[in-house]
Amino acid sequence: MSSALMQTYARLPVTFSHGAGVYLYDSAGRRYLDGLSGIAVCGLGHAHPAVTAAITAQADKLLHTSNLYGIDAQEELASTLTGVAGMDSCFFANSGAEANEAAIKLARLYGHNRGVEKPAIVVLEGAFHGRTLATLSATGNRKIQAGFEPLVAGFIRAPRNDIDALRQIAANNPGVVAFLAEPIQGEGGVNPLDPGYLQAVREICDAQDWLLMLDEVQTGNGRTGTYFAYQGMDFxxxxxxxxxxxxxxxxxxxxxxxxxxxxxxxxGQHGSTYGGNPLACSAALAVVNTIVGEELADNAAAMGQVIRDTLRADPEVAGKIAEIRGAGLMLGIDLGRDCAGLVQRALDEGLLINVTAGSTIRLLPPLTINEGEARELARGVAELIRALP
Ligand SMILES: Cc1ncc(COP(=O)(O)O)c(C=O)c1O
Known part of the structure; x- marks a missing residue:
């Protein structure tokens, strides 16, 4: 079938028509267990009544005005989200890359305000921060950058979990104004930073007057067992x-x-036409209140353990797993060998999974998953691993 789309995605041969909870249904009516949530997006699963109600109620009143005017839902979401995060202020954008663009601009301005002429941000090997020019420059993956040079300047690359390397960067680069990292690298292969490393980064940031900036685009909103991943890490x-x-x-x-x-x-220093519009903020408010009110971060921690235990229960399967990384319902099952073909095989079995960094099965199921569904997901993945030669 010819398509009028730019071919920027290698798509799987399936199209979904609707969803309910942790299940998606394709156009032929076949049911799939969603172990991916649209890549960590649908934490409340599909067609969650609280989100549906918030969207329909808002759509009935007002979709969009402009940031030229006050927006009640935006104020309320900012107040709720900063309260949950222990933060003081909030800027709303429309995507993860744009949220990171705001952070990068904030760090540069923070530097200029301190008299730093060419502010630099330390970023990590294996990082993924988005596809805009600044965020792909911050990303630590040549494949994502290749062909789009010249990259945006002002990023210094550091190895993961290596505090001595960061001390050296601090000693040799007076222009550094911030450190930016994902607490658990998602696209890079589900690689967690050590809490001890991040606490030591906090000390360096304090000593150097750098901003410690975390990209919780993927890890946030209850995914790792706390609302934000840093909330389990003591800094x-x-x-x-x-x-x-x-x-x-x-x-x-x-x-x-x-x-x-x-x-x-x-x-006047940053802005977005859509950012924080009434529709998006009403939906997000329902999401945050549901995650907090229904203690879904705790459920993520518990169900993540169920999945790990189920995968480890069978010695034959466990023997084929090199390592299980991650936290809560952000799990990377490293098989230590290329396993990209498992995505199609899983699809054939009615299971949606993802493989990242070539050898790691990534699971990001809805935070609402119950124990029976978590076992169903883990057993499905276990069967795929068992069938590997
Ligand atoms: C950690 C992280 N940062 C940024 C992004 C970019 O988000 P978006 O695709 O919404 O621009 C992603 C997307 O996968 C991500 O995982």
């Missing part, structure tokens, strides 16, 4: 970005800041 960043699970499918991103970072961006 607080200065800036946090999030998107994906914040809107459960309605596009929204957020850049949250605290303390000295909270009021860096002023009138």
């Amino acid at each position: 607080t960043p200065d800036v946090v970005t999030t998107a994906k699970g914040l809107g459960n499918g309605v596009p929204i991103g957020a850049c949250l800041a605290r303390g000295k970072a909270a009021q860096v961006l002023g009138a």
Whole structure:
């Protein structure tokens, strides 16, 4: 079939018509267990009544005005989200990349305000921060950058979990103004940063007057067992970005800041036509209130353990797993060998999974998954692993 689309995606041969909870249904009516949530987006599953109600009620009143005017839902969401995050202020965008663009601009302005002529941001090997020019330059993957040079300057690459390397960067680069990283790298293969490393990064940031900025686009909104991943790690960043699970499918991103970072961006220095519009904010408010009210981060922690235990229960399957990484319902099952073909085989079995970094099965099921469904997902994945030669 010819398509009028630019061929930017290698798509699987399936089209879904509707969903309910952790299940999706294709146009022929076949049911699939969704182990991916649209890549960590539909944390509340599909057709969640609270989100549907919020969207329809808002659509009945007002979809969009403009950031030229006050927006009640935006104020309420900012107040709720900063309260949950322990932050002071919030800027709304429409995607993860845009949330990170806001953080990058904030860091540069913070540097310029301190008299740094060419502010630089430390970013990590294996990072993924988005596809816009600045965020792909911050991304630590040559495949994503190739062909789009010249890259945006002002990023210094550091190895993961290596605090001595960061100390060296600090000693040799007076222009550094911020550190930006995902607490658990998602696209890079589900690679967690050590809490001890991040706490030491916090100390360096304090000593150097750098902003500690976390990209929680994928890890945020209950995914890893706490609302934000840093909330299980005993330190607080200065800036946090999030998107994906914040809107459960309605596009929204957020850049949250605290303390000295909270009021860096002023009138006219950043903006977005759609950012924080009434529709997106009403949906996100329902999402945040449901995640908090129904303690879905706790459920993510518990169901993540069920999946791990089920995968480990069969010695034959466990023997083929090199490592299980991640936290809560962000799981990377590293098989130590190429397993990209499993995605199609899973689809044939009615299971939606993903493979990242070539050898790691990535699971990101809805946070609402129950124990029976978590076991069904883990057993399905176990069968795929068992069938490997
Ligand atoms: C950690 C992280 N940051 C940023 C992004 C980019 O988000 P978006 O695709 O919404 O621009 C992603 C998307 O996968 C992500 O995982």
